[in-house]
Amino acid sequence: MRNPRSHWLLMGAMMLVLASMLLLGGVLDHQVGAEGGGGPHTPLGAAGVPPSVSQGGPVVDTRSGAERSLSAQPGKVALTFDDGPDPRWTPQVLAVLAKYHVPATFFVIGAHVAQNPGIVHDEVASGSQVGIHTFTHDDLGTAPDWRRNLEFSQTQSVIAGAAGISTPLLRPPYSSEPDALDRLDWGAVQDAGKHGYLVVLTDRDSEDWRREGVQKILDASIPAAPASGAENGHDPKDQKNPKGAAAAPPPGFVLMMHDGGGDRSETVAALDQLIPALQARGYTFDTVSGAVGAPSPLAPAGSTARWKGAALIAAVQVSVAAVRWIGWAVLASGVVGGIRVVVLLFAARRHKKRRARPWGPPVRRPVSVIVPAYNEEAGIRATVESLSASRHPIEIIVVDDGSTDGTSAVVEDLIRHRRPGEPPLRLIRQANGGKPAALNTGAAAARGDLLVMMDGDTVFEPETIAWLVQPFADPSVGAVSGNAKVGNRKGILGRWQHIEYVVGFNLERRMYDLAGCMPTVPGAVGAFRREALARVGGVSDDTLAEDTDLTMAVIRDGWRAVYEERAIAWTEAPSSLRQFWRQRYRWCYGTLQAMWKHRGSVLRRGSEGKLGRRGLTYMLLFQVLMPLLAPVVDVFAIYGLLFNDAARVGAVWLAFLAVQVLIALYAFRLDKERPTALWTLPLQQVVYRQLMYLVVIHSLVTAVVGTRLRWQRMQRYGSFGTPAAGQQRI
Known part of the structure; x- marks a missing residue:
């Protein structure tokens, strides 16, 4: 779909108006x-003054x-x-x-x-x-x-x-x-x-x-x-009338x-x-x-002067009000953001302690792994080979959803050359119907009662599936999220996404797990109980975020969705800004669709109510409203640098960055990752973050105007191979 330029024109106009109001506010606050x-001037004397x-x-x-x-x-x-x-x-x-x-x-x-x-x-x-x-x-x-x-x-x-x-x-x-x-x-x-x-x-x-x-x-x-003179303590220069002229x-x-x-x-x-x-x-x-x-x-x-003056007064009053409310909004966002940080860190620590305990008796029954594939020729071999090295009994089902490249040929070659002891591999071809259709086809053909779903650009470690299915020892668990990591993290964009996955996604999943409101089991690494999948009618194609939609549906049906950080998967992240934009645009738009679809859970009780009142509220606040406020915060920060105490504004930004670094270090420690990528974090705050909130704004405008967004597929390059157990990529 061609990006609607009117969105950007609208946003540009809004930002220009905001900047103008803040500039006027800076003048009014006596800062320019x-x-x-x-x-007093430097003494120049009265020379030249008549x-x-x-x-x-x-x-x-x-x-x-x-x-x-x-x-x-x-x-x-x-x-x-x-x-x-x-x-x-x-x-x-x-x-x-x-x-x-x-x-x-x-x-x-x-x-x-x-x-x-x-x-x-x-x-x-x-x-x-x-x-x-x-x-x-x-x-x-x-x-x-x-x-x-x-x-x-x-x-x-x-x-x-x-x-x-x-x-x-x-x-x-x-x-x-x-x-x-x-x-x-x-x-x-x-x-x-x-x-x-x-x-x-x-x-x-x-x-x-x-x-x-x-x-x-x-x-x-x-x-x-x-009547007074100098003798009475008054300055004679104040006595300008002639002496004796008291009546004057x-x-x-x-x-x-x-x-x-x-x-x-x-x-x-x-x-x-x-x-x-x-x-x-x-x-x-x-x-x-x-x-x-x-x-x-x-x-x-004159009337023209009056109208001009009235317009200027109105502009000033709007500007003053805007500066005041923006200031309060920025303060409120800072307070809310601080509370979020505390909650995330507390939840992460508690989640780590809880996951040290076993889920129950070990789960060893066979698992069906479904790999939907559309034009995944570049990476499908690495995906299948990583699954073949799994230490848990599995069957592998690759569903070729109408690929136009050599995806099926690669899988067929792998089938012909299966070695003894490798798990069974099946290939199902179908006309292109989209990822939800491919997943449903794979689920219908699967033999196991536990279904692992993954992307065709993802590779698993040998122990990933074993860890991923252990939570099913608890009969209340219907879905399990694994730990997705960025495999191609050598470039600066890859490092930024690596930081986002470790700090953002995985910290939040720990919190969601504790709160009982996990909104997304990622398509890259997730597992579902067949019964749960059947009760919600399979994977829906109502939204572009089928993984979020499915997870919410499972929770609303009364099942738990949990996070198992030891189930590690390596995924290929976008390697160009264009691909990154298309992927995040689809994710964000699909998430908005899923939130709207499941909005009724806010008024429900039990696990469904937890999803609505906790999960959807959190997502609305931090994935929708806060990104909408982010451009305002940035413009307000520039306003502060220009019109307020630049040193104080800089100190606040450095303090914010220091908090981000500390959070990132803790998150990297939890994920057993080396923090070498964190040198890009300061630049991430002034480039990557802006890209993310632009994606949210674009998605919201698209949703509001009612535009139907098509599936946005990322170009695959097969940029990494199969990792060994416990391998950390840099």
Whole structure:
């Protein structure tokens, strides 16, 4: 079947959307050129900054190309708040302002506006003004031109979407009094003027960002009393009126405070005392434009700007929610994965101790071995010869399922040259009907009551069958899974599959055995009681995973399916990525079919209920849902490297890898395998794992759209021969 490219287009589009949301989330979390890059510049002096600006008022206008400074009118105070809106502190600030019927000017961060648009609407509705404080609190003095443009435009856009207005007021992050401007700051101020912005600095900094207490904020915010002089401990520069002019209004000023960026409880408490204290000294409060005697510069935003702003707000909110939920999902997957590791290791250790005890009286009766074969010319000789060396009495039945190569000729040659003492070998030819049909044909012709089923690319060790049938000493056992190992493991793909077989498949089979919910007796090495096979109607062709389907059916009929790790079989794994993909695609798709077919077992009792509630739940979680989350985890990891603490993310990945190595070492020890292949494990985590979850995603999409997948047969090369007893291949 030709792979449906639309699946990949859909997945690519989804991943692009996810990456875009995470990128936007990184910007919103102040991780891209944000607060880490701000702060005081290297001292450059005020060279290049006109004295009329550095020694002038806090409002700087360069929009016409010439610079001029504006100061607050006598007796006027412009309260300004930076770094909001904050969902906790800004409403409290607004409540204090409303209590005293005082307006203010809020210099908002665009990212915060997008997350809290309703608060900005309330600020404007209360009579206050808003100005921009950039989108990400970036340092405009060091930002390139394109970044400044983005900071201006995006903040302006979300303000239009939130409050329906446009504003020319701008306060650069990390700014203070005019005399603190350096050359970089002045360049940013001039550039802001070219974009039509009126830059608002400050006369007084409340220093509430220091969080040194309410009194410290009040001391920094309230000018010296008009009747006081230096002898009373006040700074004479705060005393600007001529001596004796007590009736004149006090000098006006712009005061910088903060309603976001951290805990602002001290700011709110200080504000509640500051307003009446200043009013008692004759001050009145106004917005920045009102304080300097200018009309309000706010204007209604056009409909296009409002729609654009609303779209940006929606994108930001979706991004924030996505980052939050992905973070929780990644955390949950880590916790669940950790629990899985503990359960697997505990089950493996307990299973090993349990298997040290005999199953019962030795099983020595003859066994029928069924080998379905379709175009297995390359490997069928090794398969039959390995069976011929078996130390358990058997008969061998090869069912040629309509092969178009020389499979039958090879088997016939083996029949003609049988040596004395070798087990009987029969060849059955039939028209191509698929593997289930071939297995059923072999079962019908078999003489024994114990049936061993294997693939035509697999070889057994001399003791394999003897170990495989011993569990039938227990009359409740209806199916036995053997221990399949990768024979062709010299290439890196072979090593990866070798690790997967030992660590993944066999560890899980030990757990399934203990839990009484073994979902799959593999086609490469499995045995069934004839009675169990007959009671479920033989091997079904309803799914592409006939081994999983058959095992589930046997368990639902009341039989036990167990795992015997000493029954070792060597199988030929795919040697190319294309073959690997086709094989795993078929396996995964067939497993999904089997899970759906046997979903009713979830509501049953006994062994059937164990299969449903334990086996199917585990498979759904770790073979379906977790692989679906895996791409998200990987993209989130890249997001963490780019926008968070890369060292911490790297440490987490190394810790994860270390856990994987320890699990693999234990699994290899259980299987008596040399751990030489584990040097490929780190690369497996960043290549092989991605292939596996892509297979799952592709299979799920195929199942959802209802596509019927054909049998995907792997090309055989006969890449290994018959092993001696106990031989370990490398």
